Amino acid sequence: SRSDFVLVWEEPRSMQEESMGVSPAHHRWREEFLKRLRHSGLLQEQKEVLQTKKRICFVLLSAPWSVLCYYAEEISLRVPLQVQPTSSAAVLTLSSRLTACPLSSFQDQQAGEVQTFLGSNNKDTFFKTTQRHQVLYEILARTPYGLVKNGEVGVDRLVNEQVFTAAYPLHEVRCTPRAWSEAAVSLSLRQILYAYWAQWSCWRRYQPLDHIREYFGEKIALYFAWLGFYTGWLLPASVVGTVIFLIGFWLVATDIPANELCGSGNSFVMCPLCNICSYWNYSSICVTYKAGLLFDNGGTVFLSVFMSLWAITFLEYWKRTCSSLSHRWDCSDFQDIEERPRPEFTAMAPMTMRNPVTGAEEPYFPENKRFNRTLTGCMVIIIMVSLLKSSIASFSGSVLNLLVILLLSRIYTALAHILTRWEMHRTQTKYEDMFILKVFVFQFVNFYSSPVYIAFFKGRFIGYPGNYNTLFGVRNEDCGAGGCLIDLAQELLVIMVGKQLINNIQEFISPKMNPQLKEAGQEAQRQEEASPWEADYQLLVCEGLFSEYLEMVIQFGFITIFVAACPLAPLFALINNWVEVRLDAQKFVTEYRRPVVERAQDIGIWFPILQFIAHMAVLSNAFLIAFTSSFVPRLYYRYTRDSTLSGFINFTLATSPLSYQQQHNTSCRYRGFRDENGEYLPEYFHLLAIQLGFVIIFEHVVFFIGRLIDLMVPDVSEEVEMKIKREHYMAKEALAENQVSK
Amino acid sequence: SRSDFVLVWEEPRSMQEESMGVSPAHHRWREEFLKRLRHSGLLQEQKEVLQTKKRICFVLLSAPWSVLCYYAEEISLRVPLQVQPTSSAAVLTLSSRLTACPLSSFQDQQAGEVQTFLGSNNKDTFFKTTQRHQVLYEILARTPYGLVKNGEVGVDRLVNEQVFTAAYPLHEVRCTPRAWSEAAVSLSLRQILYAYWAQWSCWRRYQPLDHIREYFGEKIALYFAWLGFYTGWLLPASVVGTVIFLIGFWLVATDIPANELCGSGNSFVMCPLCNICSYWNYSSICVTYKAGLLFDNGGTVFLSVFMSLWAITFLEYWKRTCSSLSHRWDCSDFQDIEERPRPEFTAMAPMTMRNPVTGAEEPYFPENKRFNRTLTGCMVIIIMVSLLKSSIASFSGSVLNLLVILLLSRIYTALAHILTRWEMHRTQTKYEDMFILKVFVFQFVNFYSSPVYIAFFKGRFIGYPGNYNTLFGVRNEDCGAGGCLIDLAQELLVIMVGKQLINNIQEFISPKMNPQLKEAGQEAQRQEEASPWEADYQLLVCEGLFSEYLEMVIQFGFITIFVAACPLAPLFALINNWVEVRLDAQKFVTEYRRPVVERAQDIGIWFPILQFIAHMAVLSNAFLIAFTSSFVPRLYYRYTRDSTLSGFINFTLATSPLSYQQQHNTSCRYRGFRDENGEYLPEYFHLLAIQLGFVIIFEHVVFFIGRLIDLMVPDVSEEVEMKIKREHYMAKEALAENQVSK
Incomplete structure (x- = not known):
């Protein structure tokens, strides 16, 4: 055989x-x-x-x-x-x-x-x-x-x-093109996958999921199904995002405050943004301001609502698709009742105990000790995270920040491995779940803390000219000349696009740089006639789907949580994923050793993580629009002062207080709603109330509609449900018949 | 046999x-x-x-x-x-x-x-x-x-x-006391239930759920299990509520604004509350104000948070208990795959079609027609509800309101029956679910619209002296002299206590007034020796659990949604349910014909309804405390003006505008934050921002903790899960053994 x-x-x-x-x-x-x-x-x-x-x-x-x-x-x-x-x-x-x-x-x-x-x-x-x-x-x-x-x-x-x-x-037969291109009639499964899935030329095709499942098993097939599904759903999101962005161009051209600003010349002399900075003209940021308006307009409010609901709907429909797939692949009631302990666990467990399910003696680690360790692990993470949160916030220079983030990811992952191993989880599933959770928390903070800082904290607590707030003697950082939203957009672009580029280049190059492969290179001439087991031995070990999922989940976070600051994010994600699908396919078909088939009925703990992100997205979008964008001030100005928004620029700028003028012999303007003593104007509180009200309404409306969508989209499609019922019925009938005929 | x-x-x-x-x-x-x-x-x-x-x-x-x-x-x-x-x-x-x-x-x-x-x-x-x-x-x-x-x-x-x-x-043997009291050794199941469950003297005992299940089946047993569980959980809630209420007495005695108010004499002359009312002294509401303070204090904020989390935790633990029960009663994977069509459906269906599951020809009602009818039904409900919402709001006189509510409940239920029948649902379960949903929506609006109106709308849009807002020429209704919260508390007390009293009296009396029973009375002398089938024929038809559940769900709403206005509500509910359990038990054991046993694995659609109420409770409590209670203004005053709160009464009262003074030759005070022109003071906007901020923080904190509780309490207890796994394992082993030994 x-x-x-x-x-x-x-x-x-x-x-x-x-x-x-x-x-x-x-x-x-x-x-x-x-x-x-x-x-x-x-x-x-x-x-x-x-x-x-x-x-x-x-x-x-x-x-x-x-x-x-x-x-x-x-x-x-x-x-x-x-x-x-x-x-x-x-x-x-x-x-x-x-x-x-x-x-x-x-x-x-x-x-x-x-x-x-x-x-x-x-x-x-x-x-x-x-x-x-x-x-x-x-x-x-x-x-x-x-x-x-x-x-x-x-x-x-x-x-x-x-x-x-x-x-x-x-693996099945090798799939170097020359070996089989002629005899295309009787392709092996691996060759089919190579030809119809892993090639760049397949970019327009759906993935052959049934074949993937047949060759790699349900777990990997579900990853690719999810990736394809997600990429498909990115299409409408990126279309809407791009349209909103393009509408922005038209809005910028007709925007009165922007024209006022650009034509203001020297009329708005702005206070220095930092202690060693100099005075500047507000008209100098004309281009930046216009760029900011591309995504800081009414369309973004619509986009935020749209993307929040998109995320919820996407997850609901994925549940549905997943249940269809797992029914088609017949793994819908897969449950690992008696999962074996991990080999490392058996090696390290200090004692043995009867397994309450099987009754067999097996390695055991006391529950309360594990609980203590998990608790300690949580503490370590919290400490690490809070330490690093503060250190990241200070590097908000974008490219440097990205490098720090990518470096820290590596360190984090290693730490998570050590911690999770130390916690001694009995089964592989539990181990993986805890590991994923840890790394996710790490990465979430790592990637999102600097955008969150810029979006919600930077430039909020700076005080006013003549009375700047200080932290440890240093004046609190203000947003750039263009405002916080521009800063945020810039940061996001660098992180998202930069990270995706670096990752894809890495994925593309790294297999070719592998030392094992290099070593094997010396025997390259022999390789052609090498036996299959030798050829497979040269390949990389398949490390599992963890890093693939993580990358996608972080990306999902960027396109939902900060979409208000970057309407093009879904488009970038779409392009990236289109490449990612084929890159991953090539890796699995040609560069990895064949993994042992694993069953799964869904994408596991990643789903609740995605749900968490979708929730966060609603909150974040509500606060972004209310507090970071100029949507609410413009609305307020339009309805209380001037419906054409003329004079809006002047409205948003406060004049430096009298004390400052006496001290510096000059007066300057700064963003804020304060009077000549530096006290808040009534308008500040009107705006604050409207902004908070906006957050409440936005959240309630979006969560309510989200809940409705949740109710309207059944987790299992009617067709599949009918099939399941039919199968149950047939099975029962068949058993009864069998019984009678015996 | x-x-x-x-x-x-x-x-x-x-x-x-x-x-x-x-x-x-x-x-x-x-x-x-x-x-x-x-x-x-x-x-x-x-x-x-x-x-x-x-x-x-x-x-x-x-x-x-x-x-x-x-x-x-x-x-x-x-x-x-x-x-x-x-x-x-x-x-x-x-x-x-x-x-x-x-x-x-x-x-x-x-x-x-x-x-x-x-x-x-x-x-x-x-x-x-x-x-x-x-x-x-x-x-x-x-x-x-x-x-x-x-x-x-x-x-x-x-x-x-x-x-x-x-x-x-x-039924089993009759259970009139004299028939069996001596031979207590070999009691029948019904006699056991009568003696150890349906008697008032059992009020301290747990219910014999296994016996109830054995005699009445899982569906009814689950109702009583739920009722008992709920009553048990009311205990801590009512203790906390009562303690908060008692603390209120101490707070009232030491409250400086209350003493200021009571000692103010004629210093605050208040504007008339309606067009034909007269001026009044603020000191005249001294007692009412103090009564209001009993539940309008810091303790209520704690109670609101407590009850919101209590509701969420209660539901989580019920899920757990329910899964334990359904496992013990072996109905956890009960699913009605081939539920028969309802008899009325078969009688009225216009055509037949192949059942896609069983393949048999059976009555059929076109799906799209049913959808249209359901939609029409929804419209009817929305119209009815909105019509009645406005009519109820006008009767906020409390006792009359209660009578109207109770009358409308009857009409509603009848209408829901007609609508649901007309929608032609195929199975009994579906029919019941749709009926329950309809009646719930009706009753929810019916019972809660007048408290909601008082809590959030009454007295909000009245304008100010000299410039009252009118609706259809009538001046908008203001809250009573004591404030809206007192009005709300009064309304709640009447509805809740009144409704429960009326219901319990009804349940207690109505079986004895039944015409069928009266008619049977003439043959009363024969009844003693009547055969069991004759005796059972005299009993009432068991109408199902619908009205029992509905009553409890409405009650659950009162004690969670409006707890901030009525900290004693859980106590009243507790007392009511303690009585309710035994009343219901008596009905089922002695007054109803025996129902055919029905299986169920949970309480069905009532659970999502309870979850909905628990959600509403969080929102409602957030807004009640922020906007209806005086918690935020007091806090604001304490931190910006005077930490002892002296002068608070004066702070909350505005003086009638100059125009009013000129017109009426006198000046008066009214509740509000307005200046002498009737414009809002800056304090109004400060407060508004704080109130909205409070809502946001309250909701996020409570929902976040609720979600944590949700995650921490697994739906199935570990013990039961272990048992289920063990049973699966044993079943598999047994089957394998059986196979080998054959």
Whole structure:
């Protein structure tokens, strides 16, 4: 039978005996492990590749039919049921658990049971490649290599301990173009994916999700489905954003305050923005002011509402699409009831205890100790975050800021790894969730704290000329000459576009720079005729989807939370993701070792994180429009003073107080609503009340409509629900018939 | 075997032949129905009771063992599985569907299959009474009495068409005290419920939920579980409310503004409150002002936050308790996949169509037509509601208002019935949900519109002396002398306490006034020795839980939405519910016919309604404290003017404008922040900004904490989750073992 899984280890070539001396335990474990694998019925085939310095040993594993059947039952593999001709529906492949083919009793008299499943007459094709991988991985993961009590079980831990250097399922046939371009008729799945998915020329096509799922499993397919879905939804958002931006051009041309400002000449002499700055003319920021108006206009209010609702609707429809997909892929009631403990957990756990579900003795870490550690972890994060929040705020120079952010991401991720490992979570899922949460909190603060600072705090507490507020003796930072919104837009552009560019370039280049690949380069001439297991060994280890998701989630945050300051953000995101889809596809098809198929019914903890961001977006947009943009002052001026807005510029500028004039022998203007003593004018409080009222109305309206959308869009589409009911009904009927006919 | 179900019809005694002439179709249907029941294997026994004017015919039905087995499978009854001695766990009764005993094949060679279930050796006790009822009702509901195509199926429709006057399962032994008080050793279930649940003397006990569930089924048991749970949770709320109220007494005694007011004598002459009113001294409302302070103080802010969080936490914990209960009662994955259409629906549906799930032909009502009707229904409700909202607002005299509200409730409910019937919903569940929603919207507006009007609108838009705003020529209504909060508290007290009193008195008296019971009174002497079916026939028809739930939900609204104006509301609710539990218990045990057991896994649509109310409560409390109470003005005065609050009374009163003084030759004061021209003072805008800011902060903090609580309290308790996992695991193991041993 075909070999599906490969175990690899390396030995120094020249001094074989010594290396055994170096790690006798490793050698013993490896031998024991392989022996036990043989015992559980796996077929092994050993291959060696000699390199200049070392010997690489490959063990090719494959499972015979009987083993496959036994474990298929154990891990609840689902296979389609054969439709009985007596049954009423014409064409319906019921999905049902393969409930019956235990290893020992798989003889002829029992064959009837397997025959009720579709395609069971061909033993070679009955189990799909990915299912064989799952079975093999299951066996590898539960075979012990030492004392079970010490948790010396499973290949993951052996790889961890460097007993094996790698363990991976084999890719299908290589997909270098010249190898198959002629014989396009009978392409393998991998070749199909390469040709119809991973090529740049496919940019206009939908992704072949069913094929991806078949080759990589549900978890990875769901990522790509989500990415494609998100990219699709970005289309309307970016169209609306761009239109609003373009409308801005027309509004700028007809805007009276802008014309007033540009034509004001020397009439508005502004106070210095910092202690060593000089006086400046307000008319000098004419261009900046006009640029700011491109997105600081009534259209942005509409865009903010639109994007907030867009985010909510997007998530609702994703839920729906996800449930359709998971129904189509038959993993909708997937639940890991008895998830195995992580190998690291078993290795480190200080004691054992009975598992309350299975009743088996297994490694245990006391609950309250874990709770304490998690608490400590939270404290560490809070401290780190608050420390870094303050340090970031001071670098609001945009490009430097970006570099700091990208550097800190790395440090953060490493810290999160250490913390999460120390917290000793029992299962991989729990571990990943906690890790994701930690990194997300880190990154959220890391990426968003400087925009948040600029949007809501910078320039708010500066006092007024002659009476500037100071913090530690330093005058509080004011926004640039163009105002805070311009500063924010600039910051966002640099972070978003810069980050995406850097990331994509990294993704594009880094695989080609990998040291392992370089080393392999010396044997490049041989590579053409290398065996598949060797070729796969040269590839990168698939690190999981974490960083891909994280990147997208941070991006989702930018285009929703700060959309009021950057209506083009959805467009940039759209372009980026269009590239991202194909880049990721290429990575998975050609650059990564094949990952073991994992099941999933949704995108996991990322969904609540996205929901959290969508919530934050509503709050942020409300406050941005109310307090950072000039929307409310303009509205106020229009309805109380002058409907054409003439004189608005003068209205927004206060005159420096008398004391300042006496001190400096000159008077200047500054943004604010204060009288000649520096006290707030009544208009300030009118505006404040209107702004707060605006926030309340905006939030309530948007959340209310969001809730309505939530109610109107059922989580499962009617069609799928009907199908599920129909299947339940058919299954019940089939069982009853079966019972009667026996 | 015992008879479990009774069908009843009445015939005029003297003119038997004529009556057959009057309704030959009825007679034919009845005969056909009874014949078909015999065919499906039910045993029938006919009894007649002669009364002076009419003959009452009873048909006692019972099902033999084989019929029970067949239908138990059909309706997926769940019975405990016999634990195999080979299985690893010592004591564990696994719950599993009774999957195998079809009628035809129930012979000895198949007996093995039933023997795997617990208690299957005793055919008399294997099925519980309630399960026998379910089976019988199932048969009655699906037996046709005419053309199936016309929907002439089922006993519900026959009762609807008056072919039968009643169809009900039999109660257990009568529970008049003298009949059983001596032989207390072997009480029947009904007697247990009567003695340990329905008696007033049980007020300190927990309810025997398992017994209630055994006798009345999960749906009713869940109502009582919820009611008990809610009453329990009212305890802390009412303690906190009462304490806050008592603290109010101390605060009043030391309150400087109150003392200033009471000692002010004639110094504050107030402007007339209406056109025909006269001037009055502010000191005359001394007592009212002090009473208002009992709940208008800092404690109320705490209470509002507390009750908002209480409501959220209560709902979260109910979810948890509910999942525990539904797991214990084994109905957690109850889903009605193939719910039958309502009898009225089948009778009225204009066409038939294939059911997409079962593939059977059945009555059908076009989806788009139903949508149109539902939309029209919504419009009708909106119109009704907006019409009545305005009419209610004008009666804010409290007692009259209550009577109007109670009258309108009746009209509303009738209208909702008509509308919902007209919308033609296919299933009973859908019908009930839509009906509940409609009535809830009606009642919500009906009960809450007048408090909302008083709290947020009354007295807000009155203008100022000399320039009163008018609506249709009438001066806008001002709040009473004591202020709006006092008005609100008064209104709430009347509505809440009054409504609860009236309801409870009604519930207590009405069964005793029932005409049917009176008529039966003439045969009272015979009643003692009457047969059980006759006795049950005299009882009231159980109308379902709708009105019970509605009452509680409206109450829940009062104690959460307006708690800031009435800190004693939770206490009143607590007292009311303590009575309510026992009153309802008595009704169900002694005054209602026994209802057919219904399954349910939660309280259905009432839960989202409660969540909606809890949300509303947060908004309402935020606005009540910010705008209706004097909390913010006092705070503002304390921090900007005088920390002892002396002079506060003067601060809150404006002086009538100069124009008014010239006109009336006198000056007077009124509540407001206006200058001598009637323009708003800067303080008004300061306060407005603070109030709006308070709303924003209050809402965000409470919703944020609420969300945290939501996250911290898992919907299913860990214990139950572990049990569920354990059961899944055991079931899987048992199946595998079974497979191997075969």
